[in-house]
Amino acid sequence: MRRGLFLPIVATLGFVFLYAPIVSLVVFSFNESKLVTVWGGFSTKWYVELFANPDVLNAGLLSLRIAASSATIALVLGTLCAVALQRFGRFRGQTLMAGMVSAPLVMPDVITGLSLLLLFVAMQELFGWPAGRGELTIVIAHATFCMAYVTVVVRSRLSDLDLSLEEAAQDLGAVPARVFFDITLPIIAPALISGWLLSFTLSLDDLVIASFVSGPDSNTLPMVIFSKMKLGVSPDINALAAIIIGIVALGVVIATAFQLTRPKQRAPA
Amino acid sequence: MTADLATVHSAHAAWRPWNFLRNWLAMAGIGGRWAVILPPMLWLCIFFLIPLVVVIKIAFSESVVAQPPYMPLVTVSKEGDVQLTLHLSTFLYLTQDRLYFDAFISSLKIALISTVLALLVGYPMAYFIARSPDRLRNILLMLVILPFWSSFLLRVYAWIGILKNNGVVDNLLKAARVPWLIDRLNGLLAPLGWSVPQLPWPMLYSDFAVYLGIVYMYLPFMILPLYTNLVKLDAALLEASADLGAKPFRTFLSVTLPLSVPGIVAGSMLVFIPAIGEYVIPQLLGGPSTLMIGRVLWDEFFANRDWPTASAVAIVMLVVVVAPLLALQRVQAAMVDRQ
Numbered sequence: 001m002r003r004g005l006f007l008p009i010v011a012t013l014g015f016v017f018l019y020a021p022i023v024s025l026v027v028f029s030f031n032e033s034k035l036v037t038v039w040g041g042f043s044t045k046w047y048v049e050l051f052a053n054p055d056v057l058n059a060g061l062l063s064l065r066i067a068a069s070s071a072t073i074a075l076v077l078g079t080l081c082a083v084a085l086q087r088f089g090r091f092r093g094q095t096l097m098a099g100m101v102s103a104p105l106v107m108p109d110v111i112t113g114l115s116l117l118l119l120f121v122a123m124q125e126l127f128g129w130p131a132g133r134g135e136l137t138i139v140i141a142h143a144t145f146c147m148a149y150v151t152v153v154v155r156s157r158l159s160d161l162d163l164s165l166e167e168a169a170q171d172l173g174a175v176p177a178r179v180f181f182d183i184t185l186p187i188i189a190p191a192l193i194s195g196w197l198l199s200f201t202l203s204l205d206d207l208v209i210a211s212f213v214s215g216p217d218s219n220t221l222p223m224v225i226f227s228k229m230k231l232g233v234s235p236d237i238n239a240l241a242a243i244i245i246g247i248v249a250l251g252v253v254i255a256t257a258f259q260l261t262r263p264k265q266r267a268p269a
Numbered sequence: 270m271t272a273d274l275a276t277v278h279s280a281h282a283a284w285r286p287w288n289f290l291r292n293w294l295a296m297a298g299i300g301g302r303w304a305v306i307l308p309p310m311l312w313l314c315i316f317f318l319i320p321l322v323v324v325i326k327i328a329f330s331e332s333v334v335a336q337p338p339y340m341p342l343v344t345v346s347k348e349g350d351v352q353l354t355l356h357l358s359t360f361l362y363l364t365q366d367r368l369y370f371d372a373f374i375s376s377l378k379i380a381l382i383s384t385v386l387a388l389l390v391g392y393p394m395a396y397f398i399a400r401s402p403d404r405l406r407n408i409l410l411m412l413v414i415l416p417f418w419s420s421f422l423l424r425v426y427a428w429i430g431i432l433k434n435n436g437v438v439d440n441l442l443k444a445a446r447v448p449w450l451i452d453r454l455n456g457l458l459a460p461l462g463w464s465v466p467q468l469p470w471p472m473l474y475s476d477f478a479v480y481l482g483i484v485y486m487y488l489p490f491m492i493l494p495l496y497t498n499l500v501k502l503d504a505a506l507l508e509a510s511a512d513l514g515a516k517p518f519r520t521f522l523s524v525t526l527p528l529s530v531p532g533i534v535a536g537s538m539l540v541f542i543p544a545i546g547e548y549v550i551p552q553l554l555g556g557p558s559t560l561m562i563g564r565v566l567w568d569e570f571f572a573n574r575d576w577p578t579a580s581a582v583a584i585v586m587l588v589v590v591v592a593p594l595l596a597l598q599r600v601q602a603a604m605v606d607r608q
Binding site for chain 2: 004006007008010011014015017018019020021022024025028076077078080081083084088091093096097100101103104106107108109110111114115116118119122140141143144147175176177201204205207208211212222225226229233237238240241244245248251252
C-alpha cells in the first residue's frame with residue numbers, strides 16, 4: 001500500500017496537541033514574570049514560593065496519605081472481587097457484584113460524590129459514625145471507585161493465567177488459600193502493582209468526589225489547586241505542575257529501565 | 270533427622286498467612302469462598318448501592334431550611350401510625366423550570382460534538398499507530414497514555430494559560446503579525462460590509478474551550494479502543510481491495526471503516542458518557558452561559574444547598590442518560606462476543 005503524508009502529519013499534530021499544554025506548563029513555571037504566559041526571564045522563584053506555602057504542602061501530604069490508604073484498600077477488595085468473579089464460577093449474587101463493581105467506571109463523579117455524602121450524613125444521624133467528614137470519608141469514597149479499576153486490571157490478568165499451575169498445586173494437596181498465596185499471587189503481582197498505581201493516581205487526581213465528601217479541615221491538593229485556579233492563573237501552580245510532571249516522567253523512566261533489565265518472560269505480559 | 274525436618278516444616282508453616290486466615294475464619298464459621306466474596310460484596314452494598322437508595326429517598330423528600338436540609342420520608346405520628354410521604358414536587362419542579370431541561374439538552378449536545386471531534390482527531394492517530402513498526406508503536410502508545418498519569422486538573426489549567434487573552438495562542442498570533450493581516454483583510458472586505466474580528470479573540474470561557482478541553486482530556490480513551498481494533502485489521506484485505514483497483518480512500522471507506530465500527534462505538538462511549546457528567550472542564554474553561562448538567566447539580570448542592578433538587582437531578586441523569594448508554598454498551602459487547 002502506498003503511504004501518503006496525510007496520516008503522519010495528522011498523527012504528529014495530534015501528539016503536538018497532547019503535549020503542547022504540558023510543555024507550556026513546564027516552560028512558564030520558570031518564568032520570572034507573574035503574567036504566566038508572557039516571558040520575563042528565567043527564574044526559579046515560583047518553586048521557592050510554592051514550598052513556602054503551608055496550605056499547598058499540607059494539602060499535598062494529605063492527598064498522598066489518602067491516595068496510599070485508599071489504593072491499598074481498593075487493591076485488597078478489588079483483588080478479592082476479581083478472584084470471586086473470575087474463578088468461582090456461578091455463585092449467588094454474582095450478577096449483582098459484577099454490576100456494582102463495574103458501575104463506578106461509568107458513573108459521573110458528581111453522582112458518586114453526592115450519593116456518598118448523603119450516605120455519610122444519614123449514617124452519622126443513625127449511628128453517629130463516621131463522626132463528621134474528613135480524611136476517613138474521602139478514603140472510603142476513593143477506595144470504592146478505585147476498586148472497580150483494580151478489579152478490571154486483576155481480572156484481565158487472571159483470565160490470561162494458565163489454570164494448570166493452580167490445578168497442579170491443588171493436586172499436590174495445597175488448600176485453596178495456599179494455592180492463592182503461593183502460586184496465583186506471585187504471578188499476578190505485576191497486575192497488582194499496576195492496579196495499586198492506577199488507584200493511587202486516580203485518588204490523587206480526584207477533585208469532584210473529594211469536594212463532596214470532605215470536611216472543613218480536609219482540603220486535598222486538587223481542592224486547593226482548584227480554589228487557587230478560580231482566582232486566576234498563578235505561576236506557583238505551574239511550578240507544582242512541573243514537579244508532578246517531573247515525578248511522572250521519572251517514574252516512567254524507572255519503569256522502562258526496570259523492564260529492559262529484566263529477563264524476558266515466557267508468559268505474555 | 271526426620272524430626273528436625275518436621276520442626277523446621279512446622280516453624281516455617283506457622284507464619285504462613287493462610288493458617289491464620291483458615292483458623293480465624295473457621296472460628297467465625299465462614300467457608301473459604303464466602304471469605305473472598307463477602308468483604309467486597311458488603312463494601313459495595315454499603316458504599317455503592319445504599320448511597321443510590323439514599324439519593325432516591327432524598328429526591329422524594331421535601332426541601333426545608335435545616336440541617337440536613339430535607340424532611341424525613343417516613344414519619345411516625347403520636348398514635349404510632351407510620352406514614353410514608355413521597356413528594357413528587359421536586360421532580361415536578363424540574364419539569365417546570367426550563368433550566369434543567371436546557372441543561373440536559375446542552376450537556377448532550379456538548380458531549381456529542383466533543384465525541385465527534387475526538388473521533389476525527391483520534392481515528393487517524395490510532396490508525397497511524399496501528400500501522401507503525403513494532404518498536405515505534407509501543408513508544409507511541411506510551412505517549413498516548415502518559416498524560417493520563419499527570420494531573421487532570423493541571424492539564425485543564427494549562428489550557429487557561431494557552432487560550433486566555435494575552436495567552437500563548439494570542440501571543441503567537443501577534444508574533445505572526447495576524448493583527449496586521451486582519452487589518453489588511455478588513456480593508457479589503459470593507460466595501461462588502463464584512464469584517465473579521467480583531468485580536469484578542471475570546472477563546473477562553475466559551476463553548477469552544479469546553480469542546481477543546483473535553484477532546485484533549487478524553488482523546489486517549491478514544492485512541493486506545495480504536496487502536497486495539499485497527500491493529501487486528503488483516504492487511505490482506507486492504508491488499509485485496511487495492512488489487513481490485515480501489516483507490517486508498519475507497520478502500521478506507523468500504524473495508525477499514527466498516528470493520529472498525531466496534532472500536533468506534535467503544536471509543537465514542539468512553540468519551541461520551543463521562544463528558545455528559547463533566548464538571549471541572551465546563552466550570553474552568555466554559556463561559557457563564559455554558560450549561561452542563563454536572564455543573565447544575567454541583568450548584569444546586571453547594572450554592573443553593575437544595576439537596577432534594579440535586580438528588581432529583583442525579584436520578585434523572587442516571588435514568589435518562591447513563592442507563593440507556595449502559596444498555597447499549599451491553600448489546601455492543603454481546604455482538605462483539607458473537608463475532
